[in-house]
Amino acid sequence: MDKNKLLELKKKASEARRLLIKMLTEAGSGHTAGPLGMADIFVSLYFHLLKHNPKDPLWKDRDRLVLSNGHICPIQYTCLAMANYFPIEELKTLRKINSRLQGHPHRNSLPGIETTSGPLGEGLSQAIGVTLAGILDKKNYRTYCIASDGEHQEGNHWEAVMFAGKNKLNNLTMIVDRNNIQITGNTENVMPLEPLKEKYITFNWSVFEIDGNNIEEIINTLENIQNHIDKPLAIIAKTIPGKGVSFMENDYLWHGKAPNKEEANQALKELADQ
Amino acid sequence: MLNQNLKLNPEIFDENVEKAPTRDGFGKGILELGKEDKNVVCLSADLSESTRNEEFAKKFPDRYFECGVAEQNMAAIAAGLAVSGKIPFISSYSVFSPGKNWETIRTTIIYNNANVKIAGHHAGIVTGQDGVTHQATEDIASVRAWPNVNIICPCDSIEAKKATIYSGQNQGPFYLRFSREKTPIITTNETKFDFNKIQIFWESQNPKVAIFATGHMVYQALVAADELKKENIEVLVANITTLKPIDEQTIVKLAKKCGKVVTCEDHQTEGGLGGIIAEILAREFPSPMEFIGLKNTFAESGTANELMNKYGLDKNSIKTAVKKLIQK
Numbered sequence: 294m295d296k297n298k299l300l301e302l303k304k305k306a307s308e309a310r311r312l313l314i315k316m317l318t319e320a321g322s323g324h325t326a327g328p329l330g331m332a333d334i335f336v337s338l339y340f341h342l343l344k345h346n347p348k349d350p351l352w353k354d355r356d357r358l359v360l361s362n363g364h365i366c367p368i369q370y371t372c373l374a375m376a377n378y379f380p381i382e383e384l385k386t387l388r389k390i391n392s393r394l395q396g397h398p399h400r401n402s403l404p405g406i407e408t409t410s411g412p413l414g415e416g417l418s419q420a421i422g423v424t425l426a427g428i429l430d431k432k433n434y435r436t437y438c439i440a441s442d443g444e445h446q447e448g449n450h451w452e453a454v455m456f457a458g459k460n461k462l463n464n465l466t467m468i469v470d471r472n473n474i475q476i477t478g479n480t481e482n483v484m485p486l487e488p489l490k491e492k493y494i495t496f497n498w499s500v501f502e503i504d505g506n507n508i509e510e511i512i513n514t515l516e517n518i519q520n521h522i523d524k525p526l527a528i529i530a531k532t533i534p535g536k537g538v539s540f541m542e543n544d545y546l547w548h549g550k551a552p553n554k555e556e557a558n559q560a561l562k563e564l565a566d567q
Numbered sequence: 568m569l570n571q572n573l574k575l576n577p578e579i580f581d582e583n584v585e586k587a588p589t590r591d592g593f594g595k596g597i598l599e600l601g602k603e604d605k606n607v608v609c610l611s612a613d614l615s616e617s618t619r620n621e622e623f624a625k626k627f628p629d630r631y632f633e634c635g636v637a638e639q640n641m642a643a644i645a646a647g648l649a650v651s652g653k654i655p656f657i658s659s660y661s662v663f664s665p666g667k668n669w670e671t672i673r674t675t676i677i678y679n680n681a682n683v684k685i686a687g688h689h690a691g692i693v694t695g696q697d698g699v700t701h702q703a704t705e706d707i708a709s710v711r712a713w714p715n716v717n718i719i720c721p722c723d724s725i726e727a728k729k730a731t732i733y734s735g736q737n738q739g740p741f742y743l744r745f746s747r748e749k750t751p752i753i754t755t756n757e758t759k760f761d762f763n764k765i766q767i768f769w770e771s772q773n774p775k776v777a778i779f780a781t782g783h784m785v786y787q788a789l790v791a792a793d794e795l796k797k798e799n800i801e802v803l804v805a806n807i808t809t810l811k812p813i814d815e816q817t818i819v820k821l822a823k824k825c826g827k828v829v830t831c832e833d834h835q836t837e838g839g840l841g842g843i844i845a846e847i848l849a850r851e852f853p854s855p856m857e858f859i860g861l862k863n864t865f866a867e868s869g870t871a872n873e874l875m876n877k878y879g880l881d882k883n884s885i886k887t888a889v890k891k892l893i894q895k
Contacts, residue, residue, distance in 0.1 A: 400650065400679050408650055409679040415643045415671055420648020429653070449671065452640035558687065
């Protein structure tokens with residue numbers, strides 16, 4: 294891809310991470326590791342891959358992004374603000390009373406949020422509904438669903454995987470945040486998911502594994518594949534939870550907590566150089 | 568006597584009164600909606616025949632989605648369809664939907680304010696021989712605490728069709744409660760369907776007890792009222808089709824008029840219609856009450872009539888309750 298474009302996206306991802314640390318510190322609670330790990334994917338989507346219009350959030354032909362693991366919403370809120378869906382200043386209201394930025398995303402609260410999520414395993418089903426509506430209305434939009442690896446332990450998710458495979462929903466892309474952590478620890482210790490790729494293949498999906506922190510690879514893979522398949526597409530994106538902040542990376546204890554001021558200063562120093 | 572203004576079935580008290588399951592009315596309702604509006608879609612979880620989705624599926628195959636035995640998936644797919652402008656009806660047995668998928672519905676349909684209609688079939692002990700696992704008797708209690716949900720429990724098949732059509736033509740989440748067993752036809756096509764207005768089906772000059780009934784229990788209440796009349800006991804019977812939003816004004820008015828109240832439902836009395844009426848009257852007009860319904864117990868396998876008799880959901884139990892109140 295174009296070098297200047299790539300540089301611009303990398304800068305945006307770095308900016309998003311700094312905004313994330315600031316908003317989570319201000320909120321005093323929330324999830325840090327997942328959003329930092331997924332920053333490169335969200336930036337690639339909102340600033341390159343998605344067809345969308347912040348001035349007309351309900352534009353009928355827009356691509357849809359359904360966030361299934363609602364707890365990583367701080368990175369979605371950050372990208373929506375950076376894309377001018379609402380003022381950047383509002384990020385400081387995350388999780389506070391009278392805010393549009395709910396602890397887990399609520400469709401009717403904030404422009405750009407396609408649906409409500411938080412309880413795990415429900416996003417892919419909702420994305421399927423959005424996809425089916427597009428088919429009935431003869432629209433060409435693509436539906437993206439972002440799901441965590443831990444939520445693959447929910448039965449509902451596999452009900453949805455089965456449905457999409459059976460119905461060959463080839464305008465549906467699911468990106469799995471394969472960061473190997475969940476609240477209690479490492480996913481493979483809590484409840485093993487591997488072999489994950491093979492599971493999807495068996496359920497009649499096309500599957501690709503990528504480095505989810507490499508913007509060039511994210512974009513090239515999605516652009517090259519997703520219009521040339523006749524099955525739903527699963528992208529297993531290997532990401533580093535807490536990416537960009539040395540003392541957070543790969544530490545499951547950062548799954549569900551926010552940095553204090555001291556930790557935030559340290560994190561921002563590290564992120565300033567990236 | 569029967570309220571003549573409502574054009575109710577004049578043969579209601581005949582021994583051979585026509586019967587049909589309320590689920591049949593649902594099937595006719597979705598078919599009519601499907602013809603009217605191409606945004607109406609139906610989803611079922613491997614129960615298309617018994618939830619009366621088959622005709623819709625045949626007529627509109629592109630708008631029917633078979634979800635397999637996966638009620639959570641069905642509910643959340645419907646939410647996705649609804650936020651994209653469709654009007655989905657999801658069907659299964661009430662025990663499974665909104666039972667098994669309760670939280671999925673809470674999050675993706677109710678809190679999301681998605682325009683989904685939840686059709687819960689096989690409600691009540693009249694489900695019969697399948698037994699307790701398939702008899703939904705806590706569904707009203709478990710969904711009515713949701714903000715923003717509309718709940719309709721039609722008294723017969725004709726009203727069920729009208730309620731289905733009403734829900735499809737009006738925005739917002741609805742829970743529609745249907746039963747499997749054939750039950751007597753109480754209303755006619757000419758009877759007006761009034762969504763959030765309670766209708767008085769049986770009136771008396773000087774009623775001493777107001778009977779509030781929902782679903783097929785309205786028939787038991789009417790038969791009880793007719794028999795009580797022969798014993799010179801005057802009551803009135805109100806059909807509570809819409810359980811939420813509830814017509815509070817009429818409930819209070821009728822309680823004031825009669826002074827005593829009996830509630831009748833094929834459901835646990837805790838949290839069901841009995842609970843609804845008691846909550847209102849405790850605040851507005853505390854009244855002596857009797858509750859007809861399941862009382863802190865599950866039922867069992869058996870025919871509908873056997874179960875209604877054994878668990879006190881029949882006309883005789885209603886008559887006894889009325890007499891008990893009058894003697895107080």
